[in-house]
Amino acid sequence: MNIEHLKLFVRLAATNNISQAGAELGLSPAVSSAHISKLENSLGVRLVHRSTRKVSLTEEGQAFLPHAEEVLSSVDAARAAVGAGKASPSGTLRVTAPASFGRMHLVPALKGFQEKYPDLSIDLRLTDTIIDMVEGGFDIAIRDSALKDSSLIARNLAPDRRIICASPEYLEKHGAPQTPDDLYQHNCVHLVGLDSWTFDTPNGHKVIKAQGKLRTDHGEAVRDACASGMGITLCATWIVYEHLKRGEIVPVLTDYPLVSDAAIWAVYPSSRLLAPKVRAFIDYFAEYYGNPPYWDQDLENKDL
Structure with a gap:
C-alpha cells in the first residue's frame, strides 16, 4: 500500500474533489485519478463514487x-523516532489563526521557528472566520474561543486576559466610571458579539450590556478607536499591551475584574498520535509566549 496514495485519499475525503486534492499534493488530475484507482485495486474495493x-x-x-x-x-x-529523536519535522504545516493575533503574535515568531525547523514550510491563513479544519486541510488552528467541536483537541498556549480601558483624553473629558453601572452613562466601543461584559463585584457577578455609538468586527479597530478617545472598551491585553506601556490607554474599573475563562488555544484534529510537526509548533509557541505571556509580563506590577 503506497503512502502517497493514502495521503491523496485523505485529502480527497476532505475536499470531495480529486483535482483539488491532487493539486495540494503537486499532482496532475490524471495522475491523481490513477493513484486512487491503484489504491482501490490494491484493496479490491471501490472507495469513491x-x-x-x-x-x-x-x-x-x-x-x-x-x-x-x-x-x-x-x-x-x-x-x-528514527535516529533516537534526531529527525527534524518536515513537510508543510498548515495553520489558521485570527487575523489580529496572527499578525501580532504569530508572524514575528515564525523566523525563529523556521530557523529551528528548517525542513518545515508554513502555510499560514489569517482570518476571523471559524473554518472547518478537516475540510480545509489545516493541521492547527489558533483560537481564542471555547472549543465546540468534540472531534478536535485543544492545547492551552496562553491566557487571554481582558480589561476595561479608555484613553486619558476620554477620561479627562468624561470622567472615569467608578462602578460597572456607571458604564451606562458612558460611550462604549465594543466588538460585535462581545457587548455583554461580566464583572466580579462584592455582590456577585454583574452583567453590563455595553452601549455606544461604535461597534466593529475587528479587534484592532476597537483598540484604535479607544486610543483616539472615542469611548471605553473591553480589550484583550495581547492586543492593547503596547498602548498600555505608552500610556495611550489606561485601565479603568480595576476593582471590578472581568469574569472570563478565555484563553489562546492551539486546536488540532483528534488522533491517537500527534504529528511531529504539530507537536513542534505547539511546544515552540507555548515556550515563546511564556507564563505569564510576554504581553502581560510588564503589566504584572500594575494594578490591572
Whole structure:
C-alpha cells in the first residue's frame, strides 16, 4: 500500500474533489485519478463514487478513512523516532489563526521557528472566520474561543486576559466610571458579539450590556478607536499591551475584574498520535509566549 496514495485519499475525503486534492499534493488530475484507482485495486474495493464535478466516499471508503488517517499519523511518528529523536519535522504545516493575533503574535515568531525547523514550510491563513479544519486541510488552528467541536483537541498556549480601558483624553473629558453601572452613562466601543461584559463585584457577578455609538468586527479597530478617545472598551491585553506601556490607554474599573475563562488555544484534529510537526509548533509557541505571556509580563506590577 503506497503512502502517497493514502495521503491523496485523505485529502480527497476532505475536499470531495480529486483535482483539488491532487493539486495540494503537486499532482496532475490524471495522475491523481490513477493513484486512487491503484489504491482501490490494491484493496479490491471501490472507495469513491466518481462524477463529473466531484467525488464522494463509498461505504467502504468511509470505513477505510480513519484507518488511512491513523496510518499516516503512525508514519509521521515513526519517521520522527528514527535516529533516537534526531529527525527534524518536515513537510508543510498548515495553520489558521485570527487575523489580529496572527499578525501580532504569530508572524514575528515564525523566523525563529523556521530557523529551528528548517525542513518545515508554513502555510499560514489569517482570518476571523471559524473554518472547518478537516475540510480545509489545516493541521492547527489558533483560537481564542471555547472549543465546540468534540472531534478536535485543544492545547492551552496562553491566557487571554481582558480589561476595561479608555484613553486619558476620554477620561479627562468624561470622567472615569467608578462602578460597572456607571458604564451606562458612558460611550462604549465594543466588538460585535462581545457587548455583554461580566464583572466580579462584592455582590456577585454583574452583567453590563455595553452601549455606544461604535461597534466593529475587528479587534484592532476597537483598540484604535479607544486610543483616539472615542469611548471605553473591553480589550484583550495581547492586543492593547503596547498602548498600555505608552500610556495611550489606561485601565479603568480595576476593582471590578472581568469574569472570563478565555484563553489562546492551539486546536488540532483528534488522533491517537500527534504529528511531529504539530507537536513542534505547539511546544515552540507555548515556550515563546511564556507564563505569564510576554504581553502581560510588564503589566504584572500594575494594578490591572
